[in-house]
Amino acid sequence: MEKSAIIQKSLALGFSQCGFARCEPLEELRPFYHDFVTGKRFATLQYLERYAAERIHPELLLPGAKTVIGVTMNYVPANLIPGEDNFVISRYAYGQDYHTIIRSRLEKLVEFMQGGSGEFGARIFVDSGPMLEKAWAQRCGLGWQGKNTLVIHQQNGSFFFVGMILTDLEFEPDPPGKDHCGDCEKCVKACPAGALETPYQLNIPRCISYLTIEKKIEIPDELKEKLNDRIYGCDICQEVCPYNRHPQPHDLQEFLPSAELLKMRKADWLSLTEAEFTRLFTGSPVARVGYQRFMKNINACNGQGGG
């Protein structure tokens, strides 16, 4: 099957970009990953230290793997949740959980490829399994890993999800993404928590996104003052990035905020009941943090302890 047919089908399935990389060991990341694990820089995200060999050698995840196909899907809607008199939820969590939505579309892409290539080996990864997805996105030419550690594309910015198909089919690789951060340091300077003091490396225990999403983490008092009304996720280092000035809005119903979520204001959040939380967030990534913890985030933002 031609690459161009796969790219066209991916766009028809709602993906924003599709790129190809040769499946080879990520040798250049071995020292970084080694330091990351031995320095326990994964904080409480212990899964990041498991399957170390597979992270560097993706061919261990699929016998005979030859190609990584990477896709992105923009998730910023044309209308953001109003910021005035409001707390902030990360844009990726406005709608339904992306894992199942992206996976099911990637399954359709694999089915389409089977129509043209017959049976072949393939594994799908959506923020799951030991694939270093940001590194692969760069290798697939979908952007570069910026100083805020996220994958950025010159036209698409960084408000997108990433998914991967690892396959034993062989395709011509695309050129990898080049770094276009240059002298810019906007994200480093804007991060309220000092989590990007070393550009290109996230200090996970200081990141507001980690602190408000990981259920079992207590937000240190020192960082409660720096939450900037963030009650789930953060986005500040993306909002300031010049490549996100003109995000390409999507029209995927699944990622749009509900009418009820659009109407919420600070007073509504502060008096949120568990039943309302369940109604607002069933099927959303926010559900995983749970009502009790979500209210702690709200109270921490409101200067009432919590966290």
Ligand code: SF4
């Ligand atoms: S998500 Fe927020 S806290 Fe984390 S690095 Fe970006 S700006 Fe800093």
Ligand code: SF4
């Ligand atoms: S804000 Fe600037 S330095 Fe940070 S990721 Fe964007 S371009 Fe790179």
